[in-house]
Amino acid sequence: MNYIEIALLGLLIICGIAASLTRNLMVSLIIFMAYSVIMSIIWAFLRAPDLAVTEAAVGAGISSVLMFITMKKLRDINRGFTQEEGGSHEEEAP
Amino acid sequence: MKKKLLDFLREWDEGNFEFSMKMTENQLKTRPEDQDRLPPDRSWTRTEVARAAQSEERAFRRLVPVFMGVFLFAVAGFLLYVVTEMPAFGSSGTPANSGEVMRRYVESGLSETGAVNIVAGIILDYRAFDTLGESHVLFAATIAVMILMLLEREEEEPISELRILRNDLVLRNTAKISVPFLLVFGIYIILNGHLGPGGGFSGGAVIGGALILYSTAYAPESLRKVLNLRSYRLIVIAALGFYSFAKCYSFFCGANGLETVFTAGTPGRIFSAGLILPLNTAVGLVVSCTMYGFYSLFTRGRI
Amino acid sequence: MIEMLWNNRIQVAAVILFAVGLTTLLLHRNLLKKIIGLNIMDTAGYLFLTSLGYIEGRLAPIVTEGSTDPARYVNPLPAGLVLTGIVVSVSVTAVMLALTLRLYRRYHTLNLDEIYKAVHREQEEEP
Numbered sequence A: 001m002n003y004i005e006i007a008l009l010g011l012l013i014i015c016g017i018a019a020s021l022t023r024n025l026m027v028s029l030i031i032f033m034a035y036s037v038i039m040s041i042i043w044a045f046l047r048a049p050d051l052a053v054t055e056a057a058v059g060a061g062i063s064s065v066l067m068f069i070t071m072k073k074l075r076d077i078n079r080g081f082t083q084e085e086g087g088s089h090e091e092e093a094p
Numbered sequence B: 001m002k003k004k005l006l007d008f009l010r011e012w013d014e015g016n017f018e019f020s021m022k023m024t025e026n027q028l029k030t031r032p033e034d035q036d037r038l039p040p041d042r043s044w045t046r047t048e049v050a051r052a053a054q055s056e057e058r059a060f061r062r063l064v065p066v067f068m069g070v071f072l073f074a075v076a077g078f079l080l081y082v083v084t085e086m087p088a089f090g091s092s093g094t095p096a097n098s099g100e101v102m103r104r105y106v107e108s109g110l111s112e113t114g115a116v117n118i119v120a121g122i123i124l125d126y127r128a129f130d131t132l133g134e135s136h137v138l139f140a141a142t143i144a145v146m147i148l149m150l151l152e153r154e155e156e157e158p159i160s161e162l163r164i165l166r167n168d169l170v171l172r173n174t175a176k177i178s179v180p181f182l183l184v185f186g187i188y189i190i191l192n193g194h195l196g197p198g199g200g201f202s203g204g205a206v207i208g209g210a211l212i213l214y215s216t217a218y219a220p221e222s223l224r225k226v227l228n229l230r231s232y233r234l235i236v237i238a239a240l241g242f243y244s245f246a247k248c249y250s251f252f253c254g255a256n257g258l259e260t261v262f263t264a265g266t267p268g269r270i271f272s273a274g275l276i277l278p279l280n281t282a283v284g285l286v287v288s289c290t291m292y293g294f295y296s297l298f299t300r301g302r303i
Numbered sequence C: 001m002i003e004m005l006w007n008n009r010i011q012v013a014a015v016i017l018f019a020v021g022l023t024t025l026l027l028h029r030n031l032l033k034k035i036i037g038l039n040i041m042d043t044a045g046y047l048f049l050t051s052l053g054y055i056e057g058r059l060a061p062i063v064t065e066g067s068t069d070p071a072r073y074v075n076p077l078p079a080g081l082v083l084t085g086i087v088v089s090v091s092v093t094a095v096m097l098a099l100t101l102r103l104y105r106r107y108h109t110l111n112l113d114e115i116y117k118a119v120h121r122e123q124e125e126e127p
Helices: A003-021 A025-045 A049-082 B002-014 B032-037 B048-084 B100-113 B118-126 B128-150 B160-165 B169-191 B200-217 B220-224 B229-256 B276-300 C002-007 C009-027 C031-052 C077-107 C112-125
Strands: none
Touching: A003 A025, A003 C009, A003 C031, A025 A049, A025 C031, A049 B200, A049 B276, A049 C031, A049 C077, B048 C002, B048 C009, B100 B118, B100 C077, B118 B128, B118 B276, B118 C077, B128 B229, B128 B276, B128 C077, B169 B200, B169 B276, B200 B220, B200 B276, B200 C077, B229 B276, B276 C077, C002 C009, C009 C031, C031 C077, C077 C112
């Protein structure tokens, strides 16, 4: 057990608490992505390389992408109501 | 200090609904064909009863940070007390690490399954039935998402922002360079599953990620010629059926003491470890199709 | 006791993350935040399970140099169990996100209290 592992554990707890406490949903999702990456490094330290590869591909990749797409869809649904028909193609700050 | 903390916690609890906060009533443009899609009428919230209920709710909400702290510390404290009773971390003398089970798997795993990676030998040979059920869970989840998404009435162009992304030069060139490498890396992980870290799950997820990147950067119509609902059904059902029949054959032969055509072979070769390589390929196909199917269903409402 | 907690620090981290995830899941009102909390809770459980199979100073469970001595490798069983769990948690997340989209399309809010109120109101209006 070396110092890197202790630092990673600290970062993991900080990321977990921050993902819960942040007010902006987008920031929260990005912190959750970082949480998954740190978790995959910890699994490499715990001598479970299969888990590390799977978590890096699945947790940080696929599930975050699904959440981002859900956010996009929510904004599209919301904009379809608040704007006139057909006028929903300009870019909007996230 | 304490007041600041309480204010922060209350803000944490009450904020965060930026989608709903934009929705005020006079912003709504009512269209007659949208009657079934309108948000519910909120005028009843102005009555006396509703106002009393709202003040009660506000008082309850004010207590939520207190609940939160008490709950967090109660759960964490109880579990920490349990952790102090656990055996020391990393010791070899615990019941899980010194018992019969682990010794059996490590000692005879290589000679019985032929897999150099003992974890692959466990999940695809000793516990292959578990993995079969899990592949079916993925299939069932895709069907559930498909049902939920197909119930919606889609507009003509539901992904206007993703269409803007398609003209992004940086994204296109990045995808052009990295998608072939990602695909090759995913196939390597799948085929190398019994020789090193990896296997069907991680390799399938990498391939699914590569397909998602390609579909985001380029027109999804070009990918839909290859991977549409028809080919999705064909691939997934063929993979799950192959898995089931191969394990049926293996269980039947094993129970009756017959010789199977899938032998353990020489450990370390690519064509060794009996059924593990074909089963890894089947699981990888199911996982990659499921991951791309999730993405496609979420963006376009269909595969 | 403090020494015991320090020796088991990975399990302590897993327990703290589990409590954080459970609190977010139960007491936050935003549906997407609830999903993130459930994911944190999942990963904390997997971390706890995996840390039980770790043995100090041993190798990953991949046979090297032809040696199948059990005193050479860590416990491979928790890794095999957790590997299936990670992939299932993704499909659970996808189903929950699809349900969230359906709820938002009908009630136009992510706030669970508002959804409860709207459902209650709809039930009252029906005879």
